[in-house]
Amino acid sequence: MEGFPAREKVEAMCKERTTSRREFLRNCVAGAVAINTAGQSTPSFPGRAVAPPARSRVSIARDPLLRGAPRRETGSSQGGNRVDPTRILVLLDQAVHGIINAGDPSGAWTKAVRPGQRVGLKVNTLGGRGLSTNVLLVEAICERLREAGIKASDIVIWDRDSEELERAGFRIRSGGNQVQCYGTDRVGYSDYLASFGSVGSRLSKILIERCDVLINVPVLKDHDGAGVTIALKNMYGVIHNPNKYHPDGCNPYIADVNALPELRCRLRLHICDATTACFEGGPGFKPQFAWRANTLIVSTDPVALDYSGWQMIERKRAAEGLKTLTAEGRAPNYIATAADARHRLGNNDPRRITVVETQVA
Amino acid sequence: MIPERSSCGISETQDCAGKNEASCALRGEQLPARWPLDRRSFLLKAASLGMAGGACQILQPLRAMPGWAEPARENDARFIVEARFYRKLANKKIKCKLCPRECVVGDRERGYCGVRENRGGVYYSLVHSRVCAAHVDPVEKKPLFHYLPGSLAFSLATAGCNVNCKFCQNWDISQARPEQIPAEYIPPKRVAELAAQWKCPTIAYTYSEPVVFSEFLMDAADAGHEAGIRSVVISNGYIQEEALRAAYGKMDAVKIDLKAFSESYYQKVVVGELKPVLDTLVTLRKMGKWTEIVYLVVPTLNDSDAEFNGLARWVKGNLGIDVPLHFIQFHPDYLLKNLPITPVSTLERARRIAMAEGLHFVYIGNVPGHPAENTYCPQCKHLLVERAGFEIRQMLIRKDACPFCKRKIPGVWHA
Incomplete structure (x- = not known):
């Protein structure tokens, strides 16, 4: 039979994490701060499975020159193919600054992570080189994490499959004093079954055994089944049986997966890569529907982020003369489910979402 | 006693089960004993245990494979x-x-x-010849009660299933992707060889859901038939008619797990649909395939009188009164751990209702020693096949008929 039940494991894990005096005091302070700041615009980083704040903040940062100046000879208004590594670091800082105001770029990161923690970066590599999390963006995140005191070897870039990571341009590496990068195929899934609502799944051992903190780095994409795939759906890459959770527009499955305690305990920050996004024909890469938005979307609230990302895709679809997702019968209803009283994963009500839009100078 | 399991999440009788039993055999553990006392049965059982022990050895590599090792991608091509x-x-x-x-x-x-x-x-x-569970089972374990009683079936499975029953007892293989679980390359001819080697007159496709490995099943059935070995399938019946006719057309008998008699149950608990399964049963009937039906009775979810009545009426009207119907006891597992084991009285109620409707062969499963495990002549009421779990204690049917009143007893009784 299976190992001990998921709930016990999570409780044991959370217990472990709260036993020290320092941790206890820190949590008290964090709790007090969270209570006092509820309703204010600067969010705290969720360190536990807690109710969403009364208001959520989403930072959308753009850089029209992310790929260099627009090319006159090709008529492109979005520059070349390659993202400028210097500019993407600036774009990342600006996007993160939009949700948490710290004196310097790495200051914001110290609010999300602390030295000694093992940090996982869950990327999305299903779309191959054309439509996966940008390698340079991930390198920029690693740079800021290291500045925040995280050891290189404590950072793991991961997704479901090592081959897919390689196809997306990541270099597989493990061991030594370097940033780690590999897929769950190398280590497998938990022996026990984690469950919430309609979902029962084994979880990646990378998440369970090698991450204290998870930073979600999805891609902004249209999805033929779910409507859109952004932050919430990227967590399908954590479970062993995502194929079971695609019926009915992935609703309520996406919300249920994100409500798994093992995930909620670890998720700190969502950095959505919209440097190249997709407004139709997703989730696979189809060049005709790829969209160089040169944008990053950051939030601590995955529901608010998905709602905002969905609106971006709808605006782009309208500009391209396409029907809305609702008119096509594939509105991403899972976003509302994620916000409901059962899941409480975040806010999907635009009146409760503060969108901070900026542009890199 | 450890409840037996099969692909449908059925706890059938006393034993370790389905894939887990396969694992049990692969670990070299003995099956729980409940030996009949007569000499013939003793010898039969001793032979079957010997074969199972042998099977442990032959399938040793399955056990030896690391649980979650780096996948051997270069070898994956042979499964595709x-x-x-x-x-x-x-x-x-x-x-x-x-x-x-x-x-x-x-x-x-x-x-x-x-x-x-x-x-x-x-x-x-991705699962052709990719066998993740294999074992020598009594055919009664499937359960097929009217098919070569007392014989053995070389039983195998690959990963995968096209539904997601919340009670599945083999979820660790049925709900997994093939690369997530250890497997052995056993091509069709080897399947037939192994079946012959272990004196199994039948290959059984079971444990997970054979629909999803139809290509392998068809090839293995062909290889088996060439070697004089029959094939049976234990399936949820959730398959399109063209595939059904092509794949299950090669079978010598079929057991269908009819999980409930309501669409809402299929939708919520099974994540499938009832109607196509009923269509499958009707098509199998038209094809002339020997078919038995299993109904796992889950407390509070599919155990109402109305549902039992509806089921019995439908079987009578569409398949006839001679189709064996097994009401099986549920044991909590997977995502349905909050429900109790089905009370025996509920199973007896279901049986009463079905027999009152006129069905002749209604069994209770997973309750070892219950008299409703036996086959009785519908005409003279004599005991014809006495069972205890997987054991056949008496088999009195001769020339496909009751030896007392000569009434024909439907089934495949003799090789």
Whole structure:
């Protein structure tokens, strides 16, 4: 039979994490701060499975020159193919600054992570080189994490499959004093079954055994089944049986997966890569529907982020003369489910979402 | 006693079960003993245990494989064959025509079953000859009660299933992708050889859901028939008619898990549909396949009088009164751990209702020693086959008929 039940494991894990005096005091302070700041615009980083704040903040940062100046000879208004590594670091800082105001770029990161923690970066590599999390963006995140005191070897870039990571341009590496990068195929899934609502799944051992903190780095994409795939759906890459959770527009499955305690305990920050996004024909890469938005979307609230990302895709679809997702019968209803009283994963009500839009100078 | 399990999540009788029993055998553990006392049965059992022990050895490599090791991708190619039942669509998409779900699958994606993948617009089965569980079982364990009683079945499975029953007792193989669980390469001819080697007159496709490995099943059945070995399938029946006729047309007997008699149960608990399963049963009847039905009775979810009545009436009206119907006791597992074991009185109520409707062969399963495990002549009421769990204590049917009143007893009684 299976190992001990998921709930016990999570409780044991959370217990472990709260036993020290320092941790206890820190949590008290964090709790007090969270209570006092509820309703204010600067969010705290969720360190536990807690109710969403009364208001959520989403930072959308753009850089029209992310790929260099627009090319006159090709008529492109979005520059070349390659993202400028210097500019993407600036774009990342600006996007993160939009949700948490710290004196310097790495200051914001110290609010999300602390030295000694093992940090996982869950990327999305299903779309191959054309439509996966940008390698340079991930390198920029690693740079800021290291500045925040995280050891290189404590950072793991991961997704479901090592081959897919390689196809997306990541270099597989493990061991030594370097940033780690590999897929769950190398280590497998938990022996026990984690469950919430309609979902029962084994979880990646990378998440369970090698991450204290998870930073979600999805891609902004249209999805033929779910409507859109952004932050919430990227967590399908954590479970062993995502194929079971695609019926009915992935609703309520996406919300249920994100409500798994093992995930909620670890998720700190969502950095959505919209440097190249997709407004139709997703989730696979189809060049005709790829969209160089040169944008990053950051939030601590995955529901608010998905709602905002969905609106971006709808605006782009309208500009391209396409029907809305609702008119096509594939509105991403899972976003509302994620916000409901059962899941409480975040806010999907635009009146409760503060969108901070900026542009890199 | 450890409840037996099978693909449908059925706890059938006393034993370790399904894939788990396979694992049990692979670990070299003895099956729980409940030996009949007569000499013939003792010898039969001793022989079967010897074979099971031998099977442990022959399938040792399955056990030896590391649980979650780095996948040996270079070897994956031998498991991959183009799928039989699908249509190509635009933009490298395909529509699967194997089961009624009809997954539309984009390039580099998989269907709901998790074992069929679109690669560049061509749909592939990833589980041909990819056996993740294998064991020598009594055929009563399937359960097939009117098919070669007392014989053995070389039983095997691959990963994957096209539904997601919340009570599945083999979820660790049925709900997994093939690369997530250890497996052995056992091509069709080898399957037939192993069955012959272990004196099994039958190959049984079971434990997970054979619908999803139809290509392998068809090839293995052909190889078996060439070697004089029959094939039976233990299935949820959630399959399209064309695939059903092609794949299960090669079977010598079929057991269908009819999980409930309501669409809402199928939708909520099974994540499937009732209607196509009923259609499958009718088609099998038209095809003349020997078919038995299992109904797992889950407390509070599918155990109402109305449902039992509806089921019995439907069976009588569409399949006839001679189709064996097994009401099986549920044991909590997977995502349904909050419900109790089915009370025996509930199973007896179900049986009463079905027999009152006129069905002749209604059994109770997973309750060892219950008299409703036995076969009685519907005419003279004599005991014809006495069972205790998987054991056959008496088998009195001669020339497919009751030896007392000569009434024909439907089934496949003799090899």
